[in-house]
Amino acid sequence: MINILLENVSLYYPSNTKNISLRKKIINSTFGKNIKNNHIEALSNINLKLNEGIYGLYGENGSGKTSLLKILAKIYEPTIGNVNINGTVASLINIHFGFNEELTGLENIELKLVLSEVHYKDIKSLSKEIADDCDLEEYLQLPLRTYSSGMRFRLAFFIAKHLNSDILLMDEWIGTGDEKLRDIVDNIINEKISKSKITIIASHNLERLKKICTKIFYLKNGRISNTK
Amino acid sequence: MKCFFNYRYWSYFSLINIKIKYRDSIIGPFWNVISGTILILALSFGYSSFLNSADLKNFIYYIALGIFTWIFISSCLNEATSVLEFKKNIVLEKNINIKFFTLELIFSNFIIYLHSFIVIFILLIISDTHLSIYFLLSLLGLIIISLNVIFFINIIMILSPVFRDIKKIVENLMIIFFFSTPIIWSEEIMSSNLKFFLNFNPFYHLISIFRNPLLNKINEQYFFHLSISLLITFCTIVISYYIDKKYEKIVKLYL
Numbered sequence: 001m002i003n004i005l006l007e008n009v010s011l012y013y014p015s016n017t018k019n020i021s022l023r024k025k026i027i028n029s030t031f032g033k034n035i036k037n038n039h040i041e042a043l044s045n046i047n048l049k050l051n052e053g054i055y056g057l058y059g060e061n062g063s064g065k066t067s068l069l070k071i072l073a074k075i076y077e078p079t080i081g082n083v084n085i086n087g088t089v090a091s092l093i094n095i096h097f098g099f100n101e102e103l104t105g106l107e108n109i110e111l112k113l114v115l116s117e118v119h120y121k122d123i124k125s126l127s128k129e130i131a132d133d134c135d136l137e138e139y140l141q142l143p144l145r146t147y148s149s150g151m152r153f154r155l156a157f158f159i160a161k162h163l164n165s166d167i168l169l170m171d172e173w174i175g176t177g178d179e180k181l182r183d184i185v186d187n188i189i190n191e192k193i194s195k196s197k198i199t200i201i202a203s204h205n206l207e208r209l210k211k212i213c214t215k216i217f218y219l220k221n222g223r224i225s226n227t228k
Numbered sequence: 229m230k231c232f233f234n235y236r237y238w239s240y241f242s243l244i245n246i247k248i249k250y251r252d253s254i255i256g257p258f259w260n261v262i263s264g265t266i267l268i269l270a271l272s273f274g275y276s277s278f279l280n281s282a283d284l285k286n287f288i289y290y291i292a293l294g295i296f297t298w299i300f301i302s303s304c305l306n307e308a309t310s311v312l313e314f315k316k317n318i319v320l321e322k323n324i325n326i327k328f329f330t331l332e333l334i335f336s337n338f339i340i341y342l343h344s345f346i347v348i349f350i351l352l353i354i355s356d357t358h359l360s361i362y363f364l365l366s367l368l369g370l371i372i373i374s375l376n377v378i379f380f381i382n383i384i385m386i387l388s389p390v391f392r393d394i395k396k397i398v399e400n401l402m403i404i405f406f407f408s409t410p411i412i413w414s415e416e417i418m419s420s421n422l423k424f425f426l427n428f429n430p431f432y433h434l435i436s437i438f439r440n441p442l443l444n445k446i447n448e449q450y451f452f453h454l455s456i457s458l459l460i461t462f463c464t465i466v467i468s469y470y471i472d473k474k475y476e477k478i479v480k481l482y483l
Contacts, residue, residue, distance in 0.1 A: 012481075013481050014478070014481055014482060020390070020391055020392045020393075021391060021392065021393045022387065022391035022393055022394055022397065023393055023397070025391065070320075073322075073323055074323035075319075075320060075321070075322065075323050075480065076480060076481065077477045077478075079478075089323070091321070091322070093321055094317075094321050096317075097317050097318060097321030097322060098317060098318045098321070098322065099317075100244075100248065102248045102251060103244070103247075103248065107244075111244065114237055114240050114241070115318065115322060115324070116322075117237075120236050
């Protein structure tokens with residue numbers, strides 16, 4: 001069964017600027033001087049139990065939405081607490097991740113598929129499918145550094161479209177300035193959400209979250225302050 | 229260990245790395261061979277003033293074995309200081325085992341290193357060295373060197389984002405070790421007192437277990453180097469395991 005369980009999860013970011021030198025650390029340990037480790041509490045005592053559904057994470061900037069998504073994507077391990085996730089996770093936290101400026105569009109498609117752990121036997125056929133789908137034609141033979149931001153988005157988005165998972169994590173609604181593409185993107189996102197068993201969308205747009213989510217968690221200073 | 233067997237992925241990334249590095253170059257990784265060869269030729273020009281031609285041929289071969297192996301080791305360790313910083317847009321966006329980058333780094337540098345064997349082979353033919361079957365022991369040496377480099381990379385890669393001065397420390401240490409390891413000079417010129425201190429240099433033993441079989445020097449000294457190298461490997465694995473336990477979970481938070 002696909003589910004997510006977070007028990008007393010806290011995440012601390014190190015913020016000590018005095019302890020970032022190995023030389024100083026060795027000198028201080030030798031002379032018995034102990035520098036206290038400072039940290040910023042990004043998440044504090046989060047308890048969540050999520051079964052199938054569409055969930056929203058609402059909060060202002062710096063409230064801990066992205067940190068929580070990164071815990072759910074298993075990018076960060078919690079400083080305290082337990083995380084138990086049953087199901088495959090795909091994160092659309094940053095759809096441009098892993099791109100290499102020097103490689104061509106086509107090579108970048110392959111690179112992202114390898115990074116997304118697509119079976120090597122399927123990479124060639126899936127690359128071709130994505131290349132046909134994203135409609136970048138001869139631009140796919142050019143290095144990514146020559147692409148406009150719209151073309152990059154198109155490439156990244158159509159790669160993400162082809163990667164399926166049980167759990168879908170999104171940081172803000174994926175938006176595009178291109179009017180022609182906007183409807184396509186919205187339809188594909190809706191399709192992806194309907195295919196995923198659990199979808200979690202972090203946003204500071206409460207109205208949009210209310211429209212699509214079955215439950216919204218309100219985050220403030222790294223804590224869940226309210227649930228609706 | 230699971231990461232190690234996922235060889236299709238890290239070898240793919242290693243080849244992509246080489247491709248990017250030498251994209252607009254016709255000779256590709258041979259650039260590294262050329263720079264190493266120029267250094268060897270420049271040194272041999274200097275040594276020619278106090279060595280006769282027979283000794284010079286053998287000495288150039290000796291230097292080549294050391295220099296190319298050193299370039300391989302030092303490139304891996306220097307690149308390890310910034311690998312996570314360069315891969316930040318992957319590490320912070322995807323749940324990926326960072327050991328993957330260790331294997332990617334060593335494999336791409338190893339492929340570049342293999343290109344230098346053409347020069348080493350040519351110099352072997354020119355020199356007076358006659359190889360016996362024991363030259364195969366150099367393969368064992370290469371495996372032990374690679375194992376050590378993997379664990380060295382792991383230690384440096386994990387510590388670099390946590391302690392920001394690691395990059396400078398590694399850069400300086402590599403320069404010190406280059407000059408204090410018998411690579412461009414022979415240990416035979418050292419007094420016995422100084423030779424004793426040489427035993428505390430791990431790279432001396434590691435390079436010797438690869439170089440000595442290719443110089444047909446399989447003697448007591450070789451087995452001493454081999455046992456010390458195995459001890460170094462054990463220590464590196466233990467330190468790497470300790471660093472993993474202490475920092476691997478939190479290293480991403482420092483990026």
